[in-house]
Amino acid sequence: MTWSVTEIATLATKAARGGGAPPEQAMRFGQAVAIHLQKNRATAALMTVLDALPEGPILNFPLAIDQALAATEDADRYVDAPDGELLTSYIETLPFETHLVVSENGGLLLKLSHDAPRAKGGAKRIEGCAALIEKMTEMAEKTLVPESESSRLSGAGAGLTDND
Numbered sequence: 001m002t003w004s005v006t007e008i009a010t011l012a013t014k015a016a017r018g019g020g021a022p023p024e025q026a027m028r029f030g031q032a033v034a035i036h037l038q039k040n041r042a043t044a045a046l047m048t049v050l051d052a053l054p055e056g057p058i059l060n061f062p063l064a065i066d067q068a069l070a071a072t073e074d075a076d077r078y079v080d081a082p083d084g085e086l087l088t089s090y091i092e093t094l095p096f097e098t099h100l101v102v103s104e105n106g107g108l109l110l111k112l113s114h115d116a117p118r119a120k121g122g123a124k125r126i127e128g129c130a131a132l133i134e135k136m137t138e139m140a141e142k143t144l145v146p147e148s149e150s151s152r153l154s155g156a157g158a159g160l161t162d163n164d
Contacts, residue, residue, distance in 0.1 A: 002125040003133070009034040011136045012046075018142035020054030028062045028093065036089035038122035043132045045086045050135060057081070061090045068110040069094075077110040078103070094118065 013030030049057045064081040071077045097113035145156040
């Protein structure tokens, strides 16, 4: 089965919310997952970070990137996060050309090109990753209200008078 990039991003966002991530970090995770899968990167890292919720890289990567972007000099743009494909996918969600380079001391520096917009493109449909889709679907379902008489009385769904 194939999935659109938007379907993947939305499902990943809902999965992160179901795992306890705040809305902003969940949305950025969804964008990173879409890019990660478009580039045919390994899904094992995605499964691992979903298992780490409500802690871990889904919360930490966006904060580390924002902190690096706020720095005034290139030397200060150190990203306090481990190297990896998922971090690269997060970086590739930014609207301008950005690259991670290893500094002399082994840390990661964020190199920016504000004048150069990031090239658009990539696969429009994503194939495979059935185990990841299943895991994200299970986690996304945690954001839904269980179907019951009391939930309908509280206003969930169409209520008790569904006359469509």
